[in-house]
Structure formats: C-alpha cells, structure tokens
Amino acid sequence: MLHRKLMFFSSAMLVAITWAVMASVQPDAAQPTSNNAQQEQCADCHSEVVDVFKQHAHAGLNCSQCHPNALAHQNADDPTEVLPVVDFRSETCGSCHKFQYDTYMTSEPGTAGEFGGTPADPKEHPKTKDFPLYNKIVAGHGFTREYNEDRAHRYILRDHIDIKRGKNLACLNCKSTHVAYYWGKEWKGLELTTDGDVVAKWQEAIKRIPQEMQDYGVSCAHCHNPHSTQLQIINKGLINAIERRGVNPYWKERNAPSFAKADKQQKEILLCAQCHVEYVCGPGADKKARFDFSWRKARDLHDYYMERHKYQQDWVHEIIGEPLIKSQHPEVETFWESKYERAGASCVTCHMPKVNVNGRWLTSHWLVSPLRYIDKYVKGDRLGAYPCGQCHNISPQNLREQVLRVQRHVNEAQKRVQQALSDSIDAISAAKQAKAGGRTINDEQLQKAIRLHQLAHVRWENLVVSENSMGFHNPEEVMKELNEAMDYARQAQLLAMQAVR
Numbered sequence: 129m130l131h132r133k134l135m136f137f138s139s140a141m142l143v144a145i146t147w148a149v150m151a152s153v154q155p156d157a158a159q160p161t162s163n164n165a166q167q168e169q170c171a172d173c174h175s176e177v178v179d180v181f182k183q184h185a186h187a188g189l190n191c192s193q194c195h196p197n198a199l200a201h202q203n204a205d206d207p208t209e210v211l212p213v214v215d216f217r218s219e220t221c222g223s224c225h226k227f228q229y230d231t232y233m234t235s236e237p238g239t240a241g242e243f244g245g246t247p248a249d250p251k252e253h254p255k256t257k258d259f260p261l262y263n264k265i266v267a268g269h270g271f272t273r274e275y276n277e278d279r280a281h282r283y284i285l286r287d288h289i290d291i292k293r294g295k296n297l298a299c300l301n302c303k304s305t306h307v308a309y310y311w312g313k314e315w316k317g318l319e320l321t322t323d324g325d326v327v328a329k330w331q332e333a334i335k336r337i338p339q340e341m342q343d344y345g346v347s348c349a350h351c352h353n354p355h356s357t358q359l360q361i362i363n364k365g366l367i368n369a370i371e372r373r374g375v376n377p378y379w380k381e382r383n384a385p386s387f388a389k390a391d392k393q394q395k396e397i398l399l400c401a402q403c404h405v406e407y408v409c410g411p412g413a414d415k416k417a418r419f420d421f422s423w424r425k426a427r428d429l430h431d432y433y434m435e436r437h438k439y440q441q442d443w444v445h446e447i448i449g450e451p452l453i454k455s456q457h458p459e460v461e462t463f464w465e466s467k468y469e470r471a472g473a474s475c476v477t478c479h480m481p482k483v484n485v486n487g488r489w490l491t492s493h494w495l496v497s498p499l500r501y502i503d504k505y506v507k508g509d510r511l512g513a514y515p516c517g518q519c520h521n522i523s524p525q526n527l528r529e530q531v532l533r534v535q536r537h538v539n540e541a542q543k544r545v546q547q548a549l550s551d552s553i554d555a556i557s558a559a560k561q562a563k564a565g566g567r568t569i570n571d572e573q574l575q576k577a578i579r580l581h582q583l584a585h586v587r588w589e590n591l592v593v594s595e596n597s598m599g600f601h602n603p604e605e606v607m608k609e610l611n612e613a614m615d616y617a618r619q620a621q622l623l624a625m626q627a628v629r
C-alpha cells in the first residue's frame with residue numbers, strides 16, 4: 129500500500145513537472161493530474177453537475193480525466209467556442225474498473241442450450257435455422273436478407289455495421305452511446321432526429337464514432353451516470369414511453385412515473401429496456417421514419433399500431449400485399465407478468481450475477497445466457513455463477529435440464545403455428561389472385577381473414593422469433609398466445625378459402 133502511495137506521489141510529481149514544461153499542451157485524459165483540480169472552476173457554470181459529483185464515489189476524480197480540453201474550455205472567452213471532449217470510451221472507465229470492463233468486453237463463442245448461445249460468427253447461426261419458414265412469413269421485409277442469432281455486447285456496433293439489411297440513424301440508439309445520449313440534439317454538426325435522409329445520416333453518424341468504439345459502440349454511460357455513478361437510462365424512446373405509461377404499465381403497484389422513482393428491480397429491468405424491447409425505428413411501409421417505443425405486450429400491439437400508425441410502421445407483406453408487424457426483441461415486455469418478475473427477479477439477477485473477485489462481490493458485466501454461467505459454475509471455472517440458487521434449491525445440472533424442457537415444449541408449439549401461418553398466407557394470396565382474375569369473392573370474409581392473420585402473425589413473430597429465450601422468460605404467456613395464434617391462423621385460412629366459394 130505504502131509502495132502504491134509512493135508510486136502515485138512520484139507520478140503526480142512527474143505530471144506536475146511535465147505540466148510546467150509544456151504549459152500550453154493539454155493534459156492527458158488518463159492521468160490523475162491533481163493540479164488540474166485546483167485549476168478547475170467548473171462549478172461557476174456547471175454547479176448542478178459539480179454538486180452531484182462531490183456527493184458520490186467519483187468525488188476524488190478530476191473533471192478533466194473524462195473531459196480532455198476542459199481547462200481550455202473553462203478559460204476561453206466564450207466557453208461554447210471551445211467545447212471540451214466528452215469521453216465515452218469504456219476504456220476510460222476500465223482504466224480504474226478493470227473487472228467490470230474485462231467482463232463487459234468478454235465474448236467467448238459457445239453454445240448454451242439448444243436455442244441460445246454466442247456464435248463465433250453470427251452467420252453461423254441464421255434465424256432460419258430455428259424457423260425454416262421465416263422468410264416466407266415475413267416476405268419482402270429487410271430481415272429476409274440476413275437475420276442471425278445475436279453475439280456478445282462487445283460486437284453490438286460491429287454486427288450492426290456488417291449485416292446486409294437496411295440501416296438508418298434511429299437504429300443507432302441501441303448501438304451507440306453517443307447517438308442515444310445526443311438524440312434529439314445536434315452532435316458534431318449532425319441533427320440526430322428522424323427528419324431528412326435517415327440512411328445518409330446513419331453513415332454520417334458511424335463516421336463520427338471514435339475508432340476504438342467501432343466494435344462495441346455502447347459504453348458504460350448507457351447504464352451509469354459518470355458523475356453520480358448511480359444507474360441511469362439515456363434512451364429517449366424509453367424515457368418518452370415512461371412519461372406516457374410509467375415504468376411498468378402491467379404492474380399497477382410497481383408502476384412509477386419515472387426512472388428515478390422506480391424501485392431497484394424495475395430500474396434493473398429498465399436498463400435493458402433501453403434496447404431489449406419492441407420499438408419502431410426507421411422508414412415504415414409509408415416511408416415515414418419513426419422512433420417509437422410501443423411499451424406494450426404482444427397482445428396489445430395490433431390495436432396500438434392501428435390507432436397510432438395506421439399499421440404503416442413496418443412493411444407490406446410481399447405475398448399477401450397487406451401490412452404486418454415486424455417486431456424487434458421484446459425480452460422486457462415478455463418478462464412482464466412472469467413468475468420471475470413476481471418473485472422479485474430482474475434481468476440483472478440472472479444475466480449479471482455477482483462473482484467473488486479476491487474477496488469482493490462484484491457484478492459480472494458479461495451479458496450472456498445464464499446457462500453459460502451455470503456451465504462454468506459446474507466446471508468450477510472463473511466467472512462461474514449460479515444466480516438461480518437464490519430461489520431454487522436443486523442442483524444446477526437438474527435446473528439446466530428443466531430449462532431445456534420448457535424451451536423444447538415451446539418450440540414444438542411454435543412449429544405448428546409456423547405451419548399454420550404459412551398455410552394462411554397461401555389461402556389469402558389465392559383469394560386475392562382469384563379476385564384479380566375476375567372472380568367475385570366475399571370481400572368481407574377476406575378482410576376478416578387478413579385481420580386474423582395479422583393477429584396470429586404478431587404473436588408468433590414477436591414472442592418466439594424476435595424474443596430470444598424460446599419462451600423461457602414467460603412460458604405461461606407464450607404458450608397461451610401461441611394457442612391463440614394457432615386458432616387465428618387456421619380461422620384465417622378457412623375464411624380466405626370460403627371467401628372464394
């Protein structure tokens with residue numbers, strides 16, 4: 129300890145000397161420059177930030193450590209002319225929080241169960257492997273060009289850049305902390321809104337993201353306020369949704385009006401809700417760009433999109449010529465009302481377990497299938513954890529097998545719905561062709577069939593294809609909705625066939 133103190137002292141001296149010699153040069157962001165602290169008079173103009181800062185764990189840091197150029201900014205005649213850098217790089221936080229940084233950047237390819245896992249190359253595991261009729265059911269949508277199983281957080285931006293399907297500026301809210309943080313404002317001369325050419329703006333934004341962040345894009349500030357060190361959310365789509373409907377519209381007793389007023393469990397769900405939800409981003413069937421969190425369960429999406437976006441938010445199906453919903457990744461909405469949520473678990477409970485690091489319990493930031501943690505735990509590997517043990521007193525091996533049993537059950541059910549949707553597409557398209565060929569058909573019945581197909585489609589596509597746990601997060605709800613989807617799709621098929629007779 130004494131040794132470290134000495135080291136610190138001498139390096140501070142060294143910096144002081146170098147500083148005196150190169151008075152006009154800006155200090156290096158990573159150096160603890162104690163003389164900066166004396167020169168920093170940020171409170172004159174940023175008293176809110178400084179007040180918060182002083183009361184929390186980072187009080188001992190200098191502002192310039194994360195805001196290079198801040199002194200020049202402070203001392204400028206017009207501080208807005210010399211804006212300091214806002215350093216979003218995870219590496220900066222990682223220089224003091226090694227464990228959290230290292231685990232956040234972990235990406236070990238490997239399988240978990242039969243449906244999850246982290247492919248070495250996303251192309252290894254296209255979604256069509258689990259859902260062979262997918263490209264027919266979403267015909268004409270960009271996702272048919274390429275749609276793969278997800279990889280670790282350290283490749284969030286890389287995988288987005290590399291994938292073939294269309295991209296636009298709004299997508300970057302979940303791929304780049306810069307874009308999410310400055311959304312609605314101007315960032316380096318670029319207006320971060322859905323106005324104008326959102327595809328060209330996507331390219332412009334990518335160019336502005338620092339080289340070091342071109343793979344992971346999303347950094348610590350997405351979940352941690354760098355000044356208070358407390359948890360935070362920055363995604364404006366989510367913040368707006370909370371303003372409209374609260375933090376959890378499906379649980380009255382826990383529904384708070386803002387992130388700040390939410391309890392710990394809900395906060396921990398909201399961190400992930402910045403991205404692991406259903407939303408609409410980019411140009412829809414009517415070419416209009418949107419950025420809207422529906423903040424609703426699958427069963428409520430049909431009516432909401434009809435009312436709010438006239439069902440134009442996504443695309444028109446190529447075979448049946450009707451608009452359908454294409455979901456994103458609604459883990460949070462699916463998790464709502466689940467037995468796990470009722471029992472007090474959040475996403476963090478299972479996906480960010482506490483691990484013992486040299487006698488301290490720290491939070492693992494390797495965001496991955498819990499089965500990977502369980503497998504490591506069983507082998508006694510580093511980063512092994514059994515977070516389920518808080519509520520289950522059976523062996524990890526046994527519980528793991530039960531997870532697979534739940535998922536296989538859901539998978540069998542979804543296969544039947546998949547077939548039913550495909551058949552209903554054929555029937556609707558045959559009816560439309562008959563009509564185009566001059567036959568009189570019962571239009572009212574055809575319209576009913578289309579509506580039922582839409583209701584079946586959103587349930588299957590949202591809850592088992594786009595949602596990534598193959599039913600695990602809420603098997604009761606997923607099975608119930610799949611049963612309804614089955615009924616709707618078969619009714620749609622029958623009505624469309626009868627419409628022609």
Ligand code: HEC
Nearest residue numbers: 168169170172173191192195198199202207208211212214
């Ligand atoms: C004389 C007033 C003044 C002082 C002193 C001052 N700032 Fe600022 N600062 C401003 C103004 C004005 C802005 C622009 C605010 C805006 O655009 O909303 C700004 C913006 C910033 C930003 C935001 C940059 C961005 O791109 O979003 C940071 C970070 C910042 N200041 C840090 C500091 C730090 C650190 C210090 C102390 C070393 C400091 N400021 C001292 C007036 C000041």
Ligand code: HEC
Nearest residue numbers: 170174177178181189190191193194214215216349353354
């Ligand atoms: C550990 C790194 C770190 C330190 C230390 C730090 N900041 Fe920041 N600051 C950031 C990051 C990252 C952002 C943008 C993200 C955010 O605010 O969530 C930011 C944003 C800002 C902003 C712009 C928006 C706002 O929050 O009002 C100002 C002003 C600012 N910082 C001032 C300061 C001042 C003054 C200090 C010292 C008292 C300081 N910062 C210390 C990392 C840091």
Ligand code: HEC
Nearest residue numbers: 185186189193220221223224225348349352353354357358
């Ligand atoms: C120069 C070193 C340094 C840097 C850089 C730094 N921190 Fe810290 N941080 C600390 C210290 C020291 C503490 C308090 C002691 C501890 O908890 O280990 C702390 C505490 C924390 C805590 C825990 C707070 C609590 O109440 O338990 C979080 C979260 C945190 N930092 C996040 C960040 C993030 C995010 C960044 C980057 C934006 C960052 N830190 C950058 C030194 C640093």
Ligand code: HEC
Nearest residue numbers: 218221222225228229232347348350351352399476490491
């Ligand atoms: C997806 C959200 C998320 C991101 C991104 C994130 N963290 Fe965390 N972090 C958490 C949560 C949740 C906790 C646990 C908080 C608690 O237990 O109260 C945590 C805890 C911490 C702590 C407190 C000590 C501990 O281990 O419990 C530190 C320090 C920390 N994070 C640093 C970082 C750093 C550095 C980064 C970026 C490399 C980062 N975090 C990125 C969610 C996040």
Ligand code: HEC
Nearest residue numbers: 245246278279280283284287302400403475479495496497
């Ligand atoms: C800023 C957006 C964002 C936030 C916040 C976020 N995620 Fe993710 N997450 C993603 C994206 C995007 C992917 C897919 C990455 C890819 O394909 O490369 C992903 C992938 C994952 C995966 C799969 C990893 C794998 O190895 O297959 C898990 C598990 C996960 N996230 C859990 C969480 C949890 C739990 C939280 C909250 C504590 C969270 N994420 C917060 C965007 C986010």
Ligand code: HEC
Nearest residue numbers: 240241244245400404459460463473474475478497596597
């Ligand atoms: C009770 C524990 C538990 C909770 C709580 C939980 N999950 Fe999961 N999650 C799992 C399991 C188990 C899987 C299936 C993993 C597999 O198939 O390998 C999974 C799968 C996932 C996946 C896909 C992982 C992959 O490898 O592709 C993501 C993403 C995810 N969860 C995000 C979340 C989010 C976001 C929340 C909070 C809304 C959450 N989870 C809450 C246990 C949990």
Ligand code: HEC
Nearest residue numbers: 467471472473477478498515516518519527530531534603
């Ligand atoms: C906060 C408490 C809590 C945690 C943590 C938790 N579970 Fe559970 N789990 C429950 C409850 C409650 C049930 C339902 C028990 C019942 O129905 O009697 C359950 C049931 C299950 C079932 C049976 C489900 C079915 O439909 O057959 C499996 C499998 C399961 N959990 C796996 C896991 C795994 C894997 C983890 C860790 C990644 C985990 N659980 C973590 C509370 C929890």
